[in-house]
Amino acid sequence: EDxxxxxxxxxxxxxxxxxxxxxxxxxxxxxxLLWYKxxxxxxxxxxxxxxxxxxxxxxxxxxxxxxxxxxxxxNITATQTGDSAIYLCARANQGGKLIFGQGTxxxxxx
Amino acid sequence: DTGVSQxxxxxxTKRGQNVTFRCDPISEHNRLYWYRQTLGQGPEFLTYFQNxxxxxxxxxxxxxxxxxxxxxxxxxxxxxxTEQGDSAMYLCASSSAAGxxxxxxxxxxxxxxx
Numbered sequence: 556e557d558x559x560x561x562x563x564x565x566x567x568x569x570x571x572x573x574x575x576x577x578x579x580x581x582x583x584x585x586x587x588l589l590w591y592k593x594x595x596x597x598x599x600x601x602x603x604x605x606x607x608x609x610x611x612x613x614x615x616x617x618x619x620x621x622x623x624x625x626x627x628x629x630n631i632t633a634t635q636t637g638d639s640a641i642y643l644c645a646r647a648n649q650g651g652k653l654i655f656g657q658g659t660x661x662x663x664x665x
Numbered sequence: 666d667t668g669v670s671q672x673x674x675x676x677x678t679k680r681g682q683n684v685t686f687r688c689d690p691i692s693e694h695n696r697l698y699w700y701r702q703t704l705g706q707g708p709e710f711l712t713y714f715q716n717x718x719x720x721x722x723x724x725x726x727x728x729x730x731x732x733x734x735x736x737x738x739x740x741x742x743x744x745x746x747t748e749q750g751d752s753a754m755y756l757c758a759s760s761s762a763a764g765x766x767x768x769x770x771x772x773x774x775x776x777x778x779x
Contacts, residue, residue, distance in 0.1 A: 559707075587766050597669075597756065597770035598708070643707050647766050651696055652721065655707030 557581040559646050561656035569664050572634050576659045578644030579626040588620050588627045589653065591643040598643055601629070634663045667691060669771035671757050677777045678747055685743045686774040690759030697740050698768060699732055700756040708756055714740060715762060747778045 562577045580588065587605045591598035602611045604620035604627060611618050615634075620627045631638055641660050645653040670689045678684050690697045695716050700708035711730070712722045716737035729747075734740040744751055754775050758768040 561707075589767065591770075597772050600767050600769070603767055645707075650713075650720070651760060651762070651766055651768075652698070652710060652713060653708075653768055654710065655700075657705070658707045 557646065557654055559644055559654050559656035561642075561644050561659050563659060564657060565660040565662070567662045567664065568634055570635055572663075573630065573632045574634060574661060576629040576631075576642050576644075576661070577626065578628070578656055580644075580646045580654075582625055585622075586647045586649050586651070589645045589647060590618055590627070590629050591645065593641040593643055593658070594639075601642075603647075631661075634661075636663050636665055639663045669757055669759050669769055671755075671771040671774050673774060674772060675775045675777075677779065679779050680749060681746055683743065683745045684747060684776060685741055686755050686757075686776075687739060687741050688757030688759075688771060689739045690757070691769055692738075694759035694761050694769070695737065696760045696762055697734055698758045698760075699740070699742050700758065702754045702756055702773070703752075711742070711755075744776075747776075749778045752776055752778045 559580045587603050589603045590601040602618045607622040615632045618629045639662050641658040643658045645655045672687045698713040699711040702708045712732050714734040717734050729745045732742045754773040756773045758770045760768045
């Protein structure tokens with residue numbers, strides 16, 4: 556099965572720090588790359604990326620995809636304690652199925 | 666609330682018992698997915714339906730697992746003869762085939778097998 560690899564697996568920062576989360580994937584049958592945030596419950600959608608080099612932004616979060624090097628990054632600026640969560644990266648194939656990475660557990664300390 | 670709903674939210678059972686989970690997707694969504702998530706791991710694909718047709722089933726899914734979506738609306742996931750290794754969160758998600766590809770997840774059903 557095609558793999559999605561996220562790094563780091565866990566990260567502890569202080570409020571106000573900027574973080575970069577990484578996601579690499581294998582290319583077979585690629586449709587899009589998605590980022591989700593998971594607190595104690597269901598994953599909630601953040602971004603979907605289909606084209607290289609186009610940054611998607613939502614408030615303090617942004618993400619970009621590099622289809623040549625097969626990776627994506629998720630940036631969070633001016634982190635807040637409410638950003639503490641597991642961030643999941645997933646590759647979608649043409650049929651819509653998502654293959655998830657292990658996730659990055661982010662902990663933001665006051 | 667018109668999101669994906671799952672029932673029950675928590676289930677504790679003894680090894681060897683059968684359990685069934687139900688998922689009600691967002692009403693206009695024709696695709697429905699089941700995932701399993703254990704601590705420290707991302708969701709792992711189990712199976713998915715387009716309308717009532719089961720289009721793909723993970724090789725990880727043993728014969729003890731079966732899923733149905735008889736009328737193309739709600740779905741059930743049954744685990745027979747549960748084992749302790751089945752303890753996990755079972756997540757259901759739905760999407761529209763004509764949509765952007767984003768999956769909408771339910772809150773999950775947490776299974777504990779004693």
